[in-house]
Structures are given as structure tokens and as C-alpha cells.
Amino acid sequence: MNYNTKIRYDVVGNRNKFFTFSIVLTIAGILSLLLFQLNLGVDFKAGSNMDVSVGKSITQAEVTEALTSAGHGNAAHTVGGTDNDRISIRFDDVLNQDQSNKVLDVLKSKFGNDISAEVNVVSPDIARELGIKTIWAILVASFGIMLYVMVRFEWRFALAANISILYDSFVVVAVFSIFRFEVDLPFIAAVLTTLGYSINDKIVIFDRIRENQRFASIKSHSQLAELVNASIWQTMARNLYTVLTVVIVTLCIFLLGSPSIKMFCLALLIGLFSGAYSTIFIASPLWYLLKRNHKPKPKVATNATP
Incomplete structure (x- = not known):
């Protein structure tokens, strides 16, 4: 099928490279958290x-x-x-x-x-309470996003999106753990903001995939992969322009703003780049893997009324 776009790179066909890179980064983050933990600020420790x-x-x-x-x-x-x-x-x-x-x-x-x-x-009690509420805030936000995508699209889109946005949040946490940046309340605000920007990019591509499905007759895995690749490249410019606009503003604030907001901007920058990466190289190929093994239910034949 002609999707009126040029597929410049086979994202789906090279998915294992990006999955491997993401898994390695995740393992490095887990090891850093186990060995060094987070450099908690006063907001999260007495x-x-x-x-x-x-x-x-x-x-x-x-x-x-x-x-x-x-x-x-x-x-x-x-x-x-x-x-x-x-x-x-x-x-x-x-x-x-x-x-x-x-x-x-x-x-x-x-x-x-x-x-x-x-x-x-x-105090120690307040620090402990803030830590618990932070974890709940991220979990509730992720669960709410997953429910929204399930209602708006289908469960495969929701699962792929939720895995990707949780990965984005973890990347921010992992980078702060590896480089020993201080974690405070603005950092949590940056993580939650990352969830919002990340799901926005994913919704754009998922909506294009769903639209292309309506006019395509998918009979093989290669045709499904072509549909996903075409959807990615049809929305690539829009996603990049959106992310770059926010990145430029955030970078200016990081470089010229007060020290109290620098860590917020740094966490947001990491989340923006991770969100753009996961949208293209994780969420879309992950949906392809979930969708390609789906076998549509055969239609029940209806007897004509004599």
C-alpha cells in the first residue's frame, strides 16, 4: 500500500538493537540504584x-x-x-x-x-511520607494514562505506551543515580511532567497507526511492519518540532535560570530526550510485536432468511 511517505529507516526491522540498548541502560540504572541509591535532598531525608x-x-x-x-x-x-x-x-x-x-x-x-x-x-517522618507519596503519585499517573489509552485506543496501545513511559521515568531516575545528582521535589515534578510529554508523542503516532489501519489490508507481518514504519515517518517532523521547542526553552532556563531550578530543568531535558527516543524506538515496535501475534476472530456466518 502507498502511504504517501518515504520510509528512511526501518525502525521495526532494527527493533532488537534498540531493545538491547534500552535493556542495558535499564540494568545499569538498577545496579546504580542498588549500589549507590539516590542522592536524596533534604525533601526526602531528614x-x-x-x-x-x-x-x-x-x-x-x-x-x-x-x-x-x-x-x-x-x-x-x-x-x-x-x-x-x-x-x-x-x-x-x-x-x-x-x-x-x-x-x-x-x-x-x-x-x-x-x-x-x-x-x-x-523531619524524618515528613521525609518518609514524602517518599511514599512520590511513589504513589508516579504509579497513579501511570495507571491513569494506561486507562485513558485503553479507552481511547486498545489494550495493546495502552500496554506499549505504559511500558515506554515507565521506561522514560526510570531513565531520569537512573541518570540522576549514576551521576549523583540531587533528588528533590522539583525533580519529582520533572518526572511527572516527563510522563505528560512522553504520552503526548506516543498518542500522535498511535493515532496515525490506527488511521492507517482503516485503509490498509494487512495480510502479513511485513505489511504490518511497513504500516508502523510509515506511521512513524509521517509523524516524525511533528514530534521532533514539538520536542525541540520544549527542549530549547528548557535549555535556556537551565543555562540562565537560578540554581534552585537547574535540577528540575536537567531532569526534564533527560525525560524529553528519553520520551522522544522511546516513542519511536520502543513504543511503536512494541505495539507491532503485540499486534503481529494477534489472530482476528473468524466472522460468524449468518444464514440468509428464505
């Missing part, structure tokens, strides 16, 4: 986070020296802001009021009294 504005340009070494004199030399800290005038400090312990004041007094003696600070404290 501790305190202090955001300080000093009103002038400072260096990382100066902050390290000040924290060491305050007895918190091991506290993780970063210097950021447009003029390197902001400090983000993470303490593994829950600081009481006296301890917080001691740190602020040392910073004032080092950088002057023109200092404003915000201290956030997370």
Missing part, C-alpha cells in the same frame, strides 16, 4: 536547608572556610545567583534555632550584616 543572600559576590572557598569555623565543614553547599551572591547549604542534621543562629552569625562576621536567610527543616 535535615535542614539554608538559602542565604549575602548581597555581594563571594567564592566557594570563602563559604567553606566560614562553615568550617561554624563546625559544619562537611555541609554540602553551592554558590550561585547572577553575581555569585547566594549560598545554598544542606545540613544532614535537623538544626535547632540556636544552631541556625550560630551559622548565620558566622556568615555575618565573614560577609557582613547585609544577609537574609531562609531555613527549611524536614
